[in-house]
Amino acid sequence: xxxxxxxxxxxxxxxxxxxxxxxxxxxxxxxxxxxxxxxxxxxxxxxxxxxxxxxxxxxxxxxxxxxxxxxxxxxxxxxxxxxxxxxxxxxxxxxxxxxxxxxxxxxxxxxxxxxxxxxxxxxxxxxxxxxxxxxxxxxxxxxxxxxxxxxxxxxxxxxxxxxxxxxxxxxxxxxxxxxxxxxxxxxxxxxxxxxxxxxxxxxxxxxxxxxxxxxxxxxxxxxxxxxxxxxxxxxxxxxxxxxxxxxxxxxxxxxxxxxxxxxxxxxxxxxxxxxxxxxxxxxxxxxxxxxxxxxxxxxxxxxxxxxxxxxxxxxxxxxxxxxxxxxxxxxxxxxxxxxxxxxxxxxxxxxxxxxxxxxxxxxxxxxxxxxxxxxxxxxxxxxxxxxxxxxxxxxxxxxxxxxxxxxxxxxxxxxxxxxx
Ligand SMILES: NC(=O)c1ccc[n+]([C@@H]2O[C@H](COP(=O)([O-])OP(=O)(O)OC[C@H]3O[C@@H](n4cnc5c(N)ncnc54)[C@H](O)[C@@H]3O)[C@@H](O)[C@H]2O)c1
Numbered sequence: 001x002x003x004x005x006x007x008x009x010x011x012x013x014x015x016x017x018x019x020x021x022x023x024x025x026x027x028x029x030x031x032x033x034x035x036x037x038x039x040x041x042x043x044x045x046x047x048x049x050x051x052x053x054x055x056x057x058x059x060x061x062x063x064x065x066x067x068x069x070x071x072x073x074x075x076x077x078x079x080x081x082x083x084x085x086x087x088x089x090x091x092x093x094x095x096x097x098x099x100x101x102x103x104x105x106x107x108x109x110x111x112x113x114x115x116x117x118x119x120x121x122x123x124x125x126x127x128x129x130x131x132x133x134x135x136x137x138x139x140x141x142x143x144x145x146x147x148x149x150x151x152x153x154x155x156x157x158x159x160x161x162x163x164x165x166x167x168x169x170x171x172x173x174x175x176x177x178x179x180x181x182x183x184x185x186x187x188x189x190x191x192x193x194x195x196x197x198x199x200x201x202x203x204x205x206x207x208x209x210x211x212x213x214x215x216x217x218x219x220x221x222x223x224x225x226x227x228x229x230x231x232x233x234x235x236x237x238x239x240x241x242x243x244x245x246x247x248x249x250x251x252x253x254x255x256x257x258x259x260x261x262x263x264x265x266x267x268x269x270x271x272x273x274x275x276x277x278x279x280x281x282x283x284x285x286x287x288x289x290x291x292x293x294x295x296x297x298x299x300x301x302x303x304x305x306x307x308x309x310x311x312x313x314x315x316x317x318x319x320x321x322x323x324x325x326x327x328x329x330x331x332x333x334x335x336x337x338x339x340x341x342x343x344x345x346x347x348x349x350x351x352x353x354x355x356x357x358x359x360x361x362x363x364x365x366x367x368x369x370x371x372x373x374x375x376x377x378x379x380x381x382x383x384x385x386x387x388x389x390x391x392x393x394x395x396x397x398x399x400x401x402x403x404x405x406x407x408x409x410x411x412x413x414x415x416x417x418x419x420x
Contacts, residue, residue, distance in 0.1 A: 006186070007032050007077040009102045011042060011067060013049050013261070013332070014119060014154045015083035020052060021165045023065045025190040030066055030073035034101075042067035050159055050330040074109035079186045081117045082106065082131075083154065087265065094123060094269050096130065103131045107138025115148040115182040121207055121266050123273035127151040127200040128175060143175055150174035150183035151200040153207030158260075159330040169193040173203030211266040212285055217252040218263070219288035222295055225254040225420060236411050236419055254420050256388050256409045257295035257337030259326025264292070264335045296340035299409055300348065302420065303384055306405050312383055315349030320372065320382035322399075323389025324356045328410075331358035338388045339364060353378055357393050379403050387413055 007030040008019045015031065023029045033039050041048060043066065045058040074080055084098035099120055106116060116135060118127050127150070132143050143149045152172045157163050170191045174180030184194040197203040221239065228235040235254060243251040258264050267289070271282035304314050324338035325331055333339075342352050342364055354362055355372045362369050372378035379385055379399050387408040390396060396413035400406045406417040413419075 004028065004078040005030070005076055006079040006081065007073050008081045008083060009033075009106065010083040010085070010098075010120075011038060012083065012085065013051075013158060014156060015081075016042075016047070016049050017051055017156060017165060018081065018083060018119070018154075019065060020056060020060055021190040023060045023063045027189070028064055029060070030068055030077065032068055032071060032073060032105075034069065036069055039067040039069050050332065051156075071105045071109050074106055074114075075111050077114060079115045079117065079183075080106050080110075081119055081152075083119045085261075086120045086122050086269070088268055092268055093272055096122065096126070099126065099131065100134060103134040104138055107135040110135060110139035110141060110147060112141055112146045115150070115179070115186060117150050117152050117183050117186070119152055119154045121153060121211070121262065121269065122204060123208070123269040124201040124204045125273070126204060127173075132175065144179065148174065148179035148182040149200075150179045151203045152183060152187065153203060155207070155210070158332060159327060165191060167192055169195050171195050171197050171203045171206055173197035173200045175200055205270070208266055208270040211262050212270060212288075214252075215258060215263050215267050215288045215292065216284050217250070218255070218258055219291040221252045221254050222298075223291050226298060253411055254409070255295065255337070256299045256341055256420075258292045259334065259336040259338075260332065261334050264289075296337050296344055299341050299386065299388075299407070299420065300344040302407055303345070303386060304348070306407055306418065307384055310383070310405060313349075314345065317350055317383035318381060319345055319350045319352055320378050320385045321352065321354045322356070322385060322387045322394065323391050324354050324359055324362055325389055328389045329392050333359065333362075336388075341386070341388065353382065356389070357391055375399070376402060387417070 005028040006022050008015045009032045011031040011033040019029045019031045042057060045054055045061060047054050047057045082102045084102045087095045089095040118131055132149055136143055141147055150172055152170055155168050170187045172180055172183045172194055174183055180196050184196055187194045225235045242249055267285040271285040274282045307314060307317055321338060324336060325333050326336040345352050346366055353372050354369060355375050360371055379402050383404055385403040385406040387410055390410045390412035400413045400417040408417040409420045411419045
C-alpha cells in the first residue's frame with residue numbers, strides 16, 4: 001500500500017504509539033480525539049503516555065502528525081483506525097459507548113474506498129454486528145462493497161523494552177478477504193509480521209484468549225501461593241524449579257492481584273458474551289477473578305501476621321507501600337491492586353504511607369495521600385514495608401536491610417525481605 005493518509009481515532013495508550021509508528025513510516029497521520037485538552041497538549045509537543053517522550057511527540061509533529069478534534073479529517077483518509085476505550089459499565093457489563101460514538105463519527109464522514117479498522121478490545125461479534133451497521137447507516141455505504149472493514153487487536157505491552165509495535169505480530173481479521181488484505185497492507189508498512197485471520201470474530205476472540213490465559217495462570221500461582229504457605233512449601237522455589245522445563249510450561253509469578261486496563265477487564269467481555277448468548281458461565285474467568293480479587297486481602301493478612309511476630313497490631317502501625325502503579329516502571333495506575341491493599345489497611349486502622357517514583361499524589365477513596373519525600377527515612381520509620389511494584393529505581397537490597405520488616409509481593413528483594 002502506498003503511504004497516504006490515516007486517521008487514528010483515540011490518542012491514548014494504544015492510539016498514540018500507533019500514530020507514532022505510522023508517522024515514522026511515512027503516513028500523513030491525523031490523531032483524532034474528543035478530548036480537547038489532550039489534543040492541545042499533543043500539538044504543543046507534550047506526551048501523556050509512558051511509552052512516548054515529549055521529544056518523540058515533537059518528532060512526530062515535525063514529520064507532519066497533527067492531533068485534532070475535527071472529524072472532517074476522516075473524509076480525506078485512506079485508512080481509519082479506531083482505538084477508543086472499552087471499559088466496564090456499572091455491574092460489570094461491557095461499555096461500548098466510545099466504540100459506538102467513534103463508529104458514528106467515522107460513518108458520518110466516511111468516503112468510498114476507505115479501510116476502517118477497529119483495534120479496541122471487545123467481545124466477539126462487535127465489528128460485524130455493532131460497528132458495521134453503524135458505519136453503513138451513517139454513511140449510506142455498504143461494507144465489503146464500498147469500504148473495507150477489519151478487526152485488529154492491539155497487543156501493546158506497556159513499558160516493554162523488548163516488544164513494540166514493529167516486532168509484535170499483528171492479527172488481522174476482515175469481514176471479507178479484500179478487507180483483511182487491505183488492512184494487512186496498511187500494517188505491513190510498519191509491522192514485521194501481519195497475521196491474516198479467517199474472520200473478525202476469530203481475531204476478536206484471539207485477543208480475549210490471550211488476556212484470559214494470563215488472568216487464569218496468574219490466578220493459578222496465586223491460589224498455590226496461599227496453600228503452599230500453609231503447607232510450609234516455598235512457592236517461589238517451586239516456580240523456579242518448574243520453570244527449568246524447556247517445553248510445556250510458562251512462568252507466572254504470584255502478586256498482590258491483577259491490574260491495568262486489560263487483565264482485570266477484558267476477560268469480562270468474553271464471559272459476558274458467553275452468558276448473554278449461551279446462558280452459561282465461562283467458569284475459568286469467574287474463578288480467576290475470584291482468586292485474583294482475593295489477593296489484596298491476602299497481602300494485608302500477611303502484613304498482619306508479620307507485625308504480630310513483632311508484637312504489633314496493624315491498628316496504629318505505620319505501613320509503607322512501595323510502588324502503587326499496576327506494573328513496574330510505568331505510571332499507569334488503572335485498576336492497580338495497590339488501592340484495595342491500602343483501603344483494607346486503612347480499614348484496619350493502619351497509618352498508610354506510600355512511595356512511588358511515578359506518582360506524586362495518590363488518590364484513594366478515603367482521600368489523597370502525598371508521596372513520602374524521603375524514601376530511606378520512611379523505610380526506617382515504617383513498622384512494615386510492603387513492596388507492591390519492584391520499580392527498577394528501587395535498591396531493594398539496601399531498603400530491605402534498613403526496614404523493620406519488609407514483605408515483598410513480587411519476589412524481587414533479597415533477604416531479610418520476606419516474599420509473599
Ligand atoms: N492500554 C493498553 O495497554 C492496551 C493494550 C491492548 C489493548 N488495549 C485496548 O485498546 C483500547 C484503547 O485503550 P487505551 O488504553 O488506548 O485507552 P485510553 O483511555 O488511553 O485512550 C482512549 C482515547 O480515546 C478517546 N476517545 C474516547 N471516545 C472517543 C471518540 N468517540 N472519538 C474519539 N476519541 C475518543 C479518549 O479521549 C482517549 O484519549 C481499549 O479497548 C483497550 O482495551 C489497551
